[in-house]
Amino acid sequence: MVLVGEAMGGDPRRIALVHATRILIVVFTVPFYFRYFSGHYSEAARIAADQLPLGLQDAIVLTAAGVLGAIFGRFARVPAAQLLGPMAASAAVHLAGVTNSRPPFELVAIAQVVMGSTIGCRFAGARLYEIRRVVLVGAGSALLLLAGTAGFTFVFSNFVDVPAEALALSLAPGGVTEMSLVALALSVDAAYVSCLHILRIAMVVSFAPLAFRLGLRRKS
Numbered sequence: 001m002v003l004v005g006e007a008m009g010g011d012p013r014r015i016a017l018v019h020a021t022r023i024l025i026v027v028f029t030v031p032f033y034f035r036y037f038s039g040h041y042s043e044a045a046r047i048a049a050d051q052l053p054l055g056l057q058d059a060i061v062l063t064a065a066g067v068l069g070a071i072f073g074r075f076a077r078v079p080a081a082q083l084l085g086p087m088a089a090s091a092a093v094h095l096a097g098v099t100n101s102r103p104p105f106e107l108v109a110i111a112q113v114v115m116g117s118t119i120g121c122r123f124a125g126a127r128l129y130e131i132r133r134v135v136l137v138g139a140g141s142a143l144l145l146l147a148g149t150a151g152f153t154f155v156f157s158n159f160v161d162v163p164a165e166a167l168a169l170s171l172a173p174g175g176v177t178e179m180s181l182v183a184l185a186l187s188v189d190a191a192y193v194s195c196l197h198i199l200r201i202a203m204v205v206s207f208a209p210l211a212f213r214l215g216l217r218r219k220s
Contacts, residue, residue, distance in 0.1 A: 001015060001019055001204070001205070001208070002015050002016050002019070003082070003083045004083070004084075004205060004208060004209060007209070008209055008212050008213075013123055013126060013134075014134050016123075017123075017131065017134045017135060017138060018134060018137060018138035018141065019138070020138070021134075021135050021138030021139055021142065022138050022139075022141060022142040022145070022173060022174075023174050023175050023178055025138075025139060025142040025143070025146075026142060026145075026146065026172055026173055026174040026178070026179075027174060027178050027182065029146060030146075030168070030169065030172050030174070030182060031182055031185065031186065034165060034186055054101045054102070054103070054104060055101070057099075058099045058100075058101035059101075061093055061098055061099045062090065062093075062099065062101065062102075062103060065086060065089035065090045065092075065093050066086040066089070066090070067086075068089060069085035069086035069087070069088055069089030069090065070082045070085045070086055071085070072085050072089070073085025073086075073088075083205075084205060084206075087202075087205075142173065145173035146172070146173065148171075149168060149171045149172050149173065150168070152171050153167050153168040153171060162189075162192065163188070163189070165186065165188045166183070166188045166189045166192050166193060169182060169183050169186075169188055169193045170192060170193045170196035170197065171196075174197075175197070176194055176197035176198055176201060179193055179194070179197055180193055180194040180197070
């Protein structure tokens with residue numbers, strides 16, 4: 001969302017801070033609710049990252065998907081082309097069965113450190129009152145989204161054959177990694193939770209720029 005928002009002319013510092021505040025509140029709220037109010041409790045599951053083998057052919061395919069996807073995204077003028085282009089190309093080669101592998105965990109960790117450091121550096125020179133105001137906005141939006149999560153879980157848990165805990169974690173406004181880890185820790189169906197969050201993120205990243213452009217047109 002930082003990349004997409006910046007591509008649409010937003011302030012990356014405010015976007016990053018709002019999302020960080022939202023995820024922090026969700027991660028510290030949802031597990032405590034399950035533990036102390038819903039009566040759901042289980043010992044934390046041991047998390048093991050099953051690494052799929054990455055051969056030379058798979059490495060070439062994934063590298064080509066990243067490079068060609070970014071080039072195509074820029075050519076097609078897709079917002080955040082360096083993110084959405086490789087994502088679309090990677091999804092295509094995986095759905096087509098060309099590869100079932102993923103980048104090495106170490107490479108993903110390095111990318112996350114670089115991205116996090118880049119976003120963090122943008123807070124240089126930010127004043128405390130600006131940060132306080134943005135954090136309050138992020139906290140307010142997180143509480144509204146959590147209220148919506150509780151409402152949708154209460155209504156739809158009676159119509160779908162899914163435990164209320166799994167449905168709540170799937171609808172909670174947290175990141176896919178954070179909610180999947182919470183699901184693992186609570187022994188909730190992590191596959192179900194992660195699939196819905198991946199779908200949500202794909203929809204948000206794909207349609208948020210369109211909604212933003214439509215809003216600008218109406219305003220103008």
